[in-house]
Amino acid sequence: MAAIGSLLFTGIATYYSAVIARQQLDQAREDSENDARSQAARITFWMEEGSMTEGRAVHLVNRSPDAVTDADILLGTTYKGGEYELRLPSSGIPPCTEAIFKSAEMSALITSNAIGEVDLADFTWWEADLLAFTDRAGQKWVRTATSLQAPEEARKNLLETKTDGLVLAAEPSNTAALKECGSDR
CATH class of the missing domain: 2.60.40 (Immunoglobulin-like)
Incomplete structure (x- = not known):
């Protein structure tokens, strides 16, 4: 039972890590586009x-x-x-x-x-x-x-x-x- 709980926790943590990484990538891309347009x-x-x-x-x-x-x-x-x-x-x-x-x-x-x-x-x-x-x-x-x-x-x-x-x-x-x-x- 502890192994299932641990596996479930790892899955949820991995999912949220992927969501955060995607948001950071989107923000970096948007910052790069804004920098290119700044001049x-x-x-x-x-x-x-x-x-x-x-x-x-x-x-x-x-x-x-x-x-x-x-x-x-x-x-x-x-x-x-x-x-x-x-x-x-x-x-x-x-x-x-x-x-x-x-x-x-x-x-x-x-x-x-x-x-x-x-x-x-x-x-x-x-x-x-x-x-x-x-x-x-x-x-x-x-x-x-x-x-x-x-x-x-x-x-x-x-x-x-x-x-x-x-x-x-x-x-x-x-x-x-x-x-x-x-x-x-």
């Missing part, structure tokens, strides 16, 4: 409406203490009744920095329909659809207005995105150091 979660963009002379501007913001590289913005645009997806490439965003690209200071090379080079200020509409960038670990991320896509999903979406041209801007119109850095504010 990407601090990278964002937003659009600024401007006057007719100044035009619109897109702001890229890096609130992390690490630089991001290969920051490309995909712009949805309208020019002379046609809709075009244009890529605005940037070499990256330094740590704790906001980079501003103003339409009045940029032109676009529309390769579809053989349109050629056009001032971005002449577009009737343009909006930043997404920001693709590479984090400090070399992972490619995609930020939209409503989501942050993990590297696997980002790669797939970028491969499916067809662009009609390129925005020509060697450098941002303006850069500014951020007061709050390394936080989610």
